[in-house]
Amino acid sequence: MGHSKTFGAIEVGDGGDGRWGDYARSRWPELSWWLDPERRTPEHAARGRALFAEHMPELVGVRERLAAQLDRPDGDSFLTFANMRTSFAGCTQIGGAGRLLRNYDFAPERCEGTIVHSRFLRPVIGTQEAGWGLLDGMNDAGLAVSLTFGGRFVHGPGFAVPLVLRYLLETCATADEAVGRLRTIPISTAQNLTLADPRGAVTVYAGPDIAPTEAPEACAANHQEEPVPEGQERFSRTRERLERVRAVGADVAAMLRPPLYMTAYDEGLGTLYTADYRPAEGRVAYHWPGERWEQSFERFTTGSRTVELGTAG
Template sequence: MQLNFRSLAEDQPSDALRQVFAHGWPGWSEWVRKRHTARSTDLRDARLALRRNMPEFERLWDNWVDVCGADENVALFLSFWSPPRYLVNCTQAVFVDHDGPLLIRNYDLDPHLNESTLLSTRWRGRRVAGMVEGIVGLADGMNDAGLAASLTFGGRTIRAAGFGIPLIIRYVLEMCTDVQQAVEALRSVTSHMSYNVSVVDASGDWATVYLAPDRPAIVTRSAFTTNHQLGVEWPRHGRFSNTKGRSDHLEILFQQPDLTADRLLGEFLRPPLASTGYSRGFGTIYTALYRPVTQKISLVWMDGSREDHDLDAIGLRERLVHFSPAGSHSNFGTSGETIIPRAHTAPQSHWALSQFDDPHLPKTA
């Protein structure tokens, strides 16, 4: 199993966004068709919700729609207003050493359901770079003010009117410069499901915010989070994802005074924090590291490959990453690496599903 990762950059919504859209929309549109019954008021409701919650994004949303084809289904999707249940689980932590704060996260899912793109933009005048989630949203990222953010699924099935978390992460990084501002933004924007968002800034301040559609945001100083909030509230998912086991492992690690960033990365690349259960939809697709002080972004994969970027100098690259399923001879070895100085041109034709999913199915990230 293999996946082609690429990095793209642009200042205004243009060619890079068109490439991301062409790559991801075949799968997302299939998701829209299967999981959403259109109503005549959908677009009106989405615009009013954006105007109320993220007024700075209304014009940007119009630009996205124009670039991606001005289709009503596309417009509704790119608004991320009240999507079906969306599960993005993962593991993330904040660590501080002599290089300043570090945000590290594992993204776990079926490799074929990941958009495999590091996108750098200056759509609103601020440089924002991160891993694409939902074409214009982000699963994790950092901005040029030195603020980094990442998300995990919060382990609850409750859903209500609100925004999908990838757009909320994009909003935080476009609008905020530090943890205090990020926390206020997370409190003010309604999330349609429960997620855990970790934010860290260049000063070394950090917070983990538990978002939910049915209760106020809970702000904690936890340095790590997996896929539950106040406790495991969805037992089946908790067992499948081993959320408590991963959290307990991190708690032990963070109690050790000799813990280093290199050792923490090593722990993120092996069980219980890493997984090779790709056939079950729960395998580690990438590990991302964000350094707010030095503005460095690193992506590390389970096949042993690594890619390092400067926030202000992300260029066009492609890299073929191999994924070894559980039970194979090795899941961390040599890499078949290719770096090609051109943009991605051919989306996977079988990319038919997405990370939006029924919570009763064990397909998680």
């Protein structure tokens, strides 16, 4: 069965002129799915605000500005990303000096599919998730960051990782600075982050039960220091994908072919897009088989495109 998905591109400025609010309200049923139904309580909301103020004080004013536009009792709790459902995706990524290339693998109906250009604290372009989090992105300082699931089904207190990417890109200029900041932020699930700037790249293993640990190379699939169980490997092919991306390097054509290009969409593990970030140049190109969409700080184009998925070469 074939799959298609519509991706959009929007500009939201500093979040104060109503564009972000119009978008978020129109997508609220989809976005609010991420709020854990067991954490829709005043107590959880208060703990989320306190955690946010402790670890991301620079973004408190932005979050409050956005929450006011949602005009919903649980909107502010949602935007703290401290009360989110757990979610486990696929993905493969590799970084180098001035380059970050990634495949994002997930269920099509659960991916927001929005490329956003914002200026909350500084110019940022990225693939948005859950309203203002990011699956990957870059800032005007030449820093790019992306995430993959770390393969371990653990959960603890902390933030859903898309907000952590937003925070790093809003407040950091280099990969070293971002790694240092990452060591201070609790993350609720096991995640691999690859960070790239003009000087180099690094992958960091993170999770609620481990200290952030630098990987041997600036690339990742869906495991960390230890292999995943055999059944999980058969389904996700994480070691096979990591070996492949190590062998071919940052190669868009290889990302659009198996084993890096995944087609298990009905099981929630199909490749939804390939993003090729050139953060030092301020541009990113999104790729699908037979389709390409470039965005940049110099020329950001709003609109939408519907693409066919699962037609790997």
